[in-house]
Amino acid sequence: MKSQIIATLAALIPYALGFPHLANFPEYRSLAGLSQEEVRAVTRQFGGNMPGPQPLPPPITDTSGKLVNDAAHPFKPLRPNDIRGPCPGLNTLASHGYIPRNGVVTPAQIITAVQEGYNLGHQFASFLCYTAFLTDGNHLTNLMTIGANTTTHGQPTTGLNTHGHFEGDASMSRDDAFLGNNFNFNETLFDAFQVAADAVGGGLLTFDAIVLNRQIRINDSIARNPQFAFETPRFLGAIAESAFIFAMFVSNQTVDNQTPLTIDAVRHFFDFHQLPDGFHRRQGPFDFPLVENLTFSIVDMAGAKPGSNNGVNNYIVNPQDLGTFCYVYQKQVNFTATLYPDPTPELRAAIKQNMLTYYQALGDSTCTQYFPFGQ
Ligand code: HEM
Ligand SMILES: *[C@@H]1O[C@H](CO)[C@@H](O)[C@H](O)[C@H]1NC(C)=O
Ligand SMILES: *[C@@H]1O[C@H](CO)[C@@H](O)[C@H](O)[C@H]1NC(C)=O
Ligand SMILES: *[C@@H]1O[C@H](CO)[C@@H](O)[C@H](O)[C@H]1NC(C)=O
Ligand SMILES: *[C@@H]1O[C@H](CO)[C@@H](O)[C@H](O)[C@H]1NC(C)=O
Ligand SMILES: *[C@@H]1O[C@H](CO)[C@@H](O)[C@H](O)[C@H]1NC(C)=O
Ligand SMILES: *[C@@H]1O[C@H](CO)[C@@H](O)[C@H](O)[C@H]1NC(C)=O
Numbered sequence: 001m002k003s004q005i006i007a008t009l010a011a012l013i014p015y016a017l018g019f020p021h022l023a024n025f026p027e028y029r030s031l032a033g034l035s036q037e038e039v040r041a042v043t044r045q046f047g048g049n050m051p052g053p054q055p056l057p058p059p060i061t062d063t064s065g066k067l068v069n070d071a072a073h074p075f076k077p078l079r080p081n082d083i084r085g086p087c088p089g090l091n092t093l094a095s096h097g098y099i100p101r102n103g104v105v106t107p108a109q110i111i112t113a114v115q116e117g118y119n120l121g122h123q124f125a126s127f128l129c130y131t132a133f134l135t136d137g138n139h140l141t142n143l144m145t146i147g148a149n150t151t152t153h154g155q156p157t158t159g160l161n162t163h164g165h166f167e168g169d170a171s172m173s174r175d176d177a178f179l180g181n182n183f184n185f186n187e188t189l190f191d192a193f194q195v196a197a198d199a200v201g202g203g204l205l206t207f208d209a210i211v212l213n214r215q216i217r218i219n220d221s222i223a224r225n226p227q228f229a230f231e232t233p234r235f236l237g238a239i240a241e242s243a244f245i246f247a248m249f250v251s252n253q254t255v256d257n258q259t260p261l262t263i264d265a266v267r268h269f270f271d272f273h274q275l276p277d278g279f280h281r282r283q284g285p286f287d288f289p290l291v292e293n294l295t296f297s298i299v300d301m302a303g304a305k306p307g308s309n310n311g312v313n314n315y316i317v318n319p320q321d322l323g324t325f326c327y328v329y330q331k332q333v334n335f336t337a338t339l340y341p342d343p344t345p346e347l348r349a350a351i352k353q354n355m356l357t358y359y360q361a362l363g364d365s366t367c368t369q370y371f372p373f374g375q
Pocket of ligand 3: 175179180181186187188189
């Protein structure tokens with residue numbers, strides 16, 4: 001009761017300070033674009049719950065291909081305020097309780113859960129997670145969401161649904177933001193899996209079928225979306241995600257013995273947010289350099305190039321876009337700096353620390369490190 005009263009009073013502080021639009025600011029919402037005064041007003045509402053940046057969690061030690069759809073992680077249907085988003089991998093982990101079922105998470109929770117649930121390698125998991133966190137995370141509370149509800153207490157929330165950066169066009173199962181809903185499952189688009197599987201996989205999602213599906217989805221966006229945007233990071237993201245389903249949505253997969261994936265298994269993740277019955281995570285981590293190998297194999301086989309549409313059916317390749325993971329890091333760090341033109345000293349220090357962690361996660365010392373907020 002007492003804590004409720006305090007919470008209510010805390011929520012009223014922004015009114016008193018002249019920022020009524022910031023009342024009930026969710027602690028998982030990004031602080032991007034706020035002035036120093038606004039950051040101070042909203043952080044008072046967080047009630048001291050501001051751990052700030054945290055180090056990467058350690059890698060998991062047992063990376064065997066064990067049963068992960070187990071009794072300790074039962075699937076549960078969505079409750080009214082649970083947040084899901086554009087990532088079938090994370091949606092499924094939330095619906096099985098590998099990350100909090102409400103979809104509000106810390107980077108460490110994501111990094112550990114994607115290893116536990118799928119054997120995504122510690123390094124690539126860290127890199128991917130911080131790519132998202134630097135766009136969508138709250139650097140003071142150390143929280144983000146795996147998607148968004150349209151509004152929370154009257155506030156728009158974004159999370160992983162934020163369009164035009166990590167989330168982008170030519171997804172396998174979600175529409176381009178220009179064409180419609182960019183985070184809910186779409187059956188029409190999902191049908192392209194069946195088309196590809198029937199054409200070259202004998203009904204299964206072989207590697208060739210996944211490459212063909214990638215081409216179909218890119219060509220569809222070129223033909224229908226005048227604003228189709230497919231540059232780094234979306235370019236590599238989209239292709240890596242095609243590799244993900246091949247590498248991680250197959251039960252009990254080994255590195256050199258790939259069992260072809262079924263449409264039914266893929267639907268479980270994409271549509272139902274559910275692990276198939278008896279699902280075993282892959283055997284051994286899926287990490288750099290295997291991730292790069294598979295991703296760039298798809299780039300080559302699909303003939304994909306970074307670029308964007310200037311009107312439908314007018315795809316302009318961007319030769320300046322390097323399309324490498326190093327370039328993802330560099331563009332992301334620059335982009336994050338533009339999101340915070342006027343940070344408080346505390347927020348600035350937190351972002352700076354998370355940028356260092358991001359570089360550490362990339363693990364490529366040949367890639368030039370950027371310090372937009374100073375060394
Ligand atoms: C490590 C943290 C992860 C983050 C931050 C993340 C984030 C995202 C985001 C933002 C998207 C939307 C991109 C788009 O289609 O526009 C996405 C898509 C996707 N993710 Fe994740 N993801 C993570 C891990 C995983 C894992 C472990 C898997 C699989 C085991 C996975 C599988 C996928 C797939 C297949 C898509 C494509 C969906 C589609 O094209 O319809 N992700 N992810
Ligand atoms: C968003 O929240 C509302 C209100 O709690 C709920 O009814 C709705 O199902 C949620 N939508 C999504 C997409 O999570
Ligand atoms: C699914 O995507 C198709 C193709 O972009 C679109 O025409 C359709 O309206 C979408 N369906 C839903 C339910 O959003
Ligand atoms: C996609 O478009 C490219 C360029 O026009 C073409 O070479 C390729 O065959 C197309 N792929 C599919 C599956 O339509
Ligand atoms: C998983 O694969 C290993 C060998 O690769 C095999 O010995 C084991 O029986 C498989 N487990 C299941 C549940 O299929
Ligand atoms: C790289 O990928 C190709 C094509 O999928 C595969 O044949 C090769 O064995 C892979 N090499 C490594 C080192 O993983
Ligand atoms: C990042 O910003 C720096 C400083 O403005 C610039 O020199 C560099 O070219 C940018 N790099 C990328 C990849 O955007």
